[in-house]
Amino acid sequence: MIMEKKIEYYDVVVIGGGPAGMTAALYAGRARLKTLLIEKSLIGGMATYTSEIENYPGFPDPIDGIALMKLFDKQFRRFGVDVKLTDVRSVSIECNAKVVSTFRCDYHAKAVVVSTGNKPRLTGGKNEEKFLNDKGISFCATCDAARNTDKRVMIIGSGDAAIEEGMFLSKFAREVIVSVIHDEGIMDANKVAQEKAMANHRMTFMWNTVVDSFEGDEMLKRVVLKNVKTGEMVPVDVDGCFLFIGYVPNTKIFEGFLDMTNRGYIKTNEDMETNQEGVYAVGDCREKTLRQVATAVGDGAIAGFIAEKYVEEIEYVQKEIFEAKGLVMAFVYNAVDGVDREYLSRVEQIQREYRDKVQLRRIDVYKSDRIACRLSYTATPSLIFMKEGVVLENITDLSNLDKKVAEVIAARG
Numbered sequence: 001m002i003m004e005k006k007i008e009y010y011d012v013v014v015i016g017g018g019p020a021g022m023t024a025a026l027y028a029g030r031a032r033l034k035t036l037l038i039e040k041s042l043i044g045g046m047a048t049y050t051s052e053i054e055n056y057p058g059f060p061d062p063i064d065g066i067a068l069m070k071l072f073d074k075q076f077r078r079f080g081v082d083v084k085l086t087d088v089r090s091v092s093i094e095c096n097a098k099v100v101s102t103f104r105c106d107y108h109a110k111a112v113v114v115s116t117g118n119k120p121r122l123t124g125g126k127n128e129e130k131f132l133n134d135k136g137i138s139f140c141a142t143c144d145a146a147r148n149t150d151k152r153v154m155i156i157g158s159g160d161a162a163i164e165e166g167m168f169l170s171k172f173a174r175e176v177i178v179s180v181i182h183d184e185g186i187m188d189a190n191k192v193a194q195e196k197a198m199a200n201h202r203m204t205f206m207w208n209t210v211v212d213s214f215e216g217d218e219m220l221k222r223v224v225l226k227n228v229k230t231g232e233m234v235p236v237d238v239d240g241c242f243l244f245i246g247y248v249p250n251t252k253i254f255e256g257f258l259d260m261t262n263r264g265y266i267k268t269n270e271d272m273e274t275n276q277e278g279v280y281a282v283g284d285c286r287e288k289t290l291r292q293v294a295t296a297v298g299d300g301a302i303a304g305f306i307a308e309k310y311v312e313e314i315e316y317v318q319k320e321i322f323e324a325k326g327l328v329m330a331f332v333y334n335a336v337d338g339v340d341r342e343y344l345s346r347v348e349q350i351q352r353e354y355r356d357k358v359q360l361r362r363i364d365v366y367k368s369d370r371i372a373c374r375l376s377y378t379a380t381p382s383l384i385f386m387k388e389g390v391v392l393e394n395i396t397d398l399s400n401l402d403k404k405v406a407e408v409i410a411a412r413g
């Protein structure tokens with residue numbers, strides 16, 4: 001039997017419950033929009049992978065990523081946001097509504113915020129897939145440190161995450177071996193982290209190496225490193241291996257729908273708008289320079305704010321213009337332009353004469369450019385006549401205005 005999909009309606013649907021998504025949901029929920037956040041695994045996202053966040057403002061002492069994300073979680077839920085723990089499979093647009101599809105339900109939304117973040121990059125070494133999912137290869141020191149107490153572990157990578165998480169692991173493991181692709185002494189991590197790591201007696205470095213293969217039976221037992229300079233294979237017995245060699249964006253499901261860079265990051269403008277109207281992308285999944293909690297939060301705040309304006313606009317246009325009864329005369333003008341303002345008072349005067357036959361809507365492009373765009377205006381000032389959602393006349397030459405308005409009302413009123 002084919003199961004009927006449920007349909008639910010929201011103002012805003014946020015896809016992904018990391019710091020960016022939670023912030024967007026907080027702003028949308030606080031603006032009293034009916035908001036849903038969908039997360040496929042753990043609320044908190046990648047920030048829960050780290051034991052110490054030292055650079056998120058407002059926390060002068062380092063805070064554990066899980067603890068920080070719990071505070072985010074508690075805060076956004078205060079504003080009545082619904083949460084579903086499930087995997088979003090696709091987003092599409094049907095008759096102006098954005099449809100966010102999961103296995104059981106189609107969520108129809110006026111605006112969608114994509115905050116799906118990144119996932120860790122794999123090394124491509126032989127047998128890698130075999131040791132994923134709790135079989136010895138890990139991406140999260142915070143999650144797996146305790147089980148490596150007194151063990152020998154390997155870290156692949158030399159960026160901030162690799163070195164800082166390596167130091168955290170060294171509080172548990174008896175030995176942390178770091179495989180670095182660069183020449184001796186060169187790492188990608190920040191200088192402070194490098195210095196601390198070099199002084200850490202539990203950490204050792206294998207320079208000029210990459211992973212050739214992972215070996216073991218059920219569980220990982222050995223990583224075979226290859227020296228990129230000499231080609232020498234170096235087998236290293238370990239109890240676990242942590243990969244910190246960068247990330248790839250979780251954006252596959254948006255291919256063909258959202259514009260992306262060739263590395264799969266979603267392109268946005270500074271208002272977080274994508275190429276699809278009413279669809280925003282925030283946080284690590286979008287093209288940007290710095291991927292951190294602080295920037296994820298900034299993106300989320302902007303998207304939540306812009307989504308609120310967007311929902312307000314489409315509701316206004318729908319109710320006040322497209323669904324208005326009788327003839328509507330929309331005056332599209334620029335309030336900062338003196339000539340436009342003079343025309344406005346003239347138009348208001350004319351409308352008073354015909355108040356029984358035509359309603360006036362004032363649309364200031366300075367404040368509400370998008371509403372004006374929905375009416376397909378071509379210039380300011382202009383007078384657009386509409387009835388039952390259809391544009392009847394678009395008058396851009398406002399000379400002899402009284403006569404022109406009278407003619408339209410006689411013909412269409």
Ligand SMILES: Cc1cc2nc3c(=O)[nH]c(=O)nc-3n(C[C@H](O)[C@H](O)[C@H](O)COP(=O)(O)OP(=O)(O)OC[C@H]3O[C@@H](n4cnc5c(N)ncnc54)[C@H](O)[C@@H]3O)c2cc1C
Nearest residue numbers: 016018019020040045046047050088117283284291292293
């Ligand atoms: C080890 C490590 C250490 C770090 N240290 C720091 C630090 O010290 N300071 C700092 O500021 N930043 C740090 N970061 C970076 C920071 O965690 C990220 O920049 C931040 O989490 C990005 O937030 P986000 O919301 O954009 O994405 P994410 O946190 O990646 O959240 C995205 C969420 O979307 C979900 N999702 C993906 N696809 C779907 C789907 N189809 N349906 C439903 N849900 C989906 C994912 O499950 C995930 O929960 C660190 C990251 C790592 C990995």
